[in-house]
Amino acid sequence: MSWTERYGPWALVAGASEGLGRAWSLELARRGLPVVLVARREGALQEVAAEVRALGVEAHVVALDLGADDVVARLREGLDSREVGMLVYNACFSRVGAFLDLSEEERLTTVDVNVRGPVRVVGALAPAMVARGRGGIVIMSSMSGFQGSAFVGTYAATKAFDTVFAEVLWEELGPRGVDVLACVAGATSTPAFERVTPAARRALARPGAPEQVVTEALAALGTRGPTWVCGRTNRWASRLLALLPRRRAVRLISQTTRRMYEDAP
Numbered sequence: 470m471s472w473t474e475r476y477g478p479w480a481l482v483a484g485a486s487e488g489l490g491r492a493w494s495l496e497l498a499r500r501g502l503p504v505v506l507v508a509r510r511e512g513a514l515q516e517v518a519a520e521v522r523a524l525g526v527e528a529h530v531v532a533l534d535l536g537a538d539d540v541v542a543r544l545r546e547g548l549d550s551r552e553v554g555m556l557v558y559n560a561c562f563s564r565v566g567a568f569l570d571l572s573e574e575e576r577l578t579t580v581d582v583n584v585r586g587p588v589r590v591v592g593a594l595a596p597a598m599v600a601r602g603r604g605g606i607v608i609m610s611s612m613s614g615f616q617g618s619a620f621v622g623t624y625a626a627t628k629a630f631d632t633v634f635a636e637v638l639w640e641e642l643g644p645r646g647v648d649v650l651a652c653v654a655g656a657t658s659t660p661a662f663e664r665v666t667p668a669a670r671r672a673l674a675r676p677g678a679p680e681q682v683v684t685e686a687l688a689a690l691g692t693r694g695p696t697w698v699c700g701r702t703n704r705w706a707s708r709l710l711a712l713l714p715r716r717r718a719v720r721l722i723s724q725t726t727r728r729m730y731e732d733a734p
Contacts, residue, residue: 470603472500472501473500473501473502474603475554475603475604475605476502476554476555476603476604476605477501477502477554477555478502478503478551478552478554479502479503479504479505479529479551479552479553479554479555480494480497480502480503480504480505480553480554480555480556480557481504481505481507481548481553481555481556481557481594482494482497482504482505482506482507482557482559483507483508483535483556483557483558483559483560483586483587483590484507484508484535484558484559484560484561484609485504485506485507485508485514485517485559486506486508486509486510486513486514486517487513487517487659487661488659488661488679489559489609489654489659489679489682489683490506490508490517490557490559490560491517491520491679492679492680492682492683493557493559493683494506494517494520494521494528495517495520495521495524496680496683496684496687497555497557498521498524498526498528499524500687501526502526502554502555503526503527503528503529504521504526504527504528504529505528505529505530505531505547505548505551505553506518506521506528506529506530506531507531507532507533507535507544507547507560508532508533508535508560509532509533509534509535510532511530511532514530514532515530518530529547529551531543531544531547531548533547535560535582535586535590536562536578536581536582536585536586537581540586540589540590541589541590541592541593544590544593545593552597553594553597553598553604554598554601554603554604554605555604555605555606555607556590556591556594556595556604556605556606556607557606557607557609558586558587558590558591558606558607558608558609558631559609560582560583560586560587561582561583561609561624561661562578562579562581562582562583562624563579563583563621563624563661564579564623564624565620565621565730566620566730567619567620567622568622568623571623576623579623579624579627580623580627583624583627583628583630583631584627584630584631587608587631587634588634591606591608591638594606595638595642595647598642598646598647599642599645599646599647601646602645602646603646603647604646604647604648605647605648605649605650605690605691606635606638606642606647606648606649606650607635607649607650607652607686607690608631608632608634608635608638608649608650608651608652609631609652609654610628610631610632610635610651610652610653610654610696611624611625611628611631611653611654611655612653612654612655612698612703612706612707613625613628613722614626614627614628614629614630614631614632614653615629615632615653615707615710615711615718616710616715616718616719616722617719617722617723618719618722618723618726619723619726619727620723620726620727620729620730620731621726631651632651632653632696634651635649635650635651635695635696636651636695636696639651639694639695640695643694648690648691648694649694649695650686650689650690650691650693650694650695650696650697651694651695651696651697652682652685652686652689652697652699653696653697653698653699653703653707654677654682654699654700654703655675655677655698655699655700655702655703655706659679667729675702677699677700677703681699681700682699682700685697685699685700686699710722
């Protein structure tokens with residue numbers, strides 16, 4: 470099978486309105502897959518859709534809240550019988566701050582979008598992939614999910630879930646023809662990262678480019694699973710942290726997040 474035959478006829482990118490989601494959408498389009506773009510902000514999605522169409526590829530916009538209870542019903546309605554062979558769950562909600570300083574709504578929305586969202590969307594789309602005996606699923610995770618970290622506690626915990634969830638899917642769905650990957654990104658130069666991180670402190674995280682994350686993930690899909698850490702420095706750091714006692718790893722990473730976000734303007 471060709472690449473488009475294996476992962477077509479449509480790709481769906483959840484969280485496609487900017488940053489990594491935009492990079493995913495454009496790269497999948499360059500590889501010949503029409504793209505369903507999903508996120509809350511329809512205006513931003515339409516801008517990405519215009520970029521996809523400029524590449525000569527069809528784009529379809531579905532504006533919805535991926536943390537909502539009715540996400541599956543609304544997604545099915547928006548797809549209108551389009552057959553999805555590639556799912557990228559990139560949608561993410563995160564608020565930076567100490568756990569007790571965040572509202573209950575912020576904490577639970579993080580769980581709704583980052584945990585319940587992928588469980589629901591994968592549950593809706595994976596059965597058809599299995600029935601066809603082909604397809605691909607990428608769940609975006611984060612280096613923060615490898616250990617606890619001050620100021621991003623709930624987010625980090627949801628990303629630990631995402632990594633393990635993708636690894637389970639890799640084991641269960643791989644023999645049935647569906648390639649699955651947990652794509653673990655470090656800090657990435659996205660609008661979301663830049664909105665929450667003071668400009669003078671961004672270099673502490675050594676952010677990478679969204680396009681590089683996507684390129685590495687697509688190279689790893691079907692060959693290097695279940696989990697791929699993007700970026701040579703991030704891979705080195707993840708191996709080093711895994712050798713440390715848990716308390717040391719948590720404190721080491723928390724030192725960095727405190728330097729970045731504590732008392733940030």
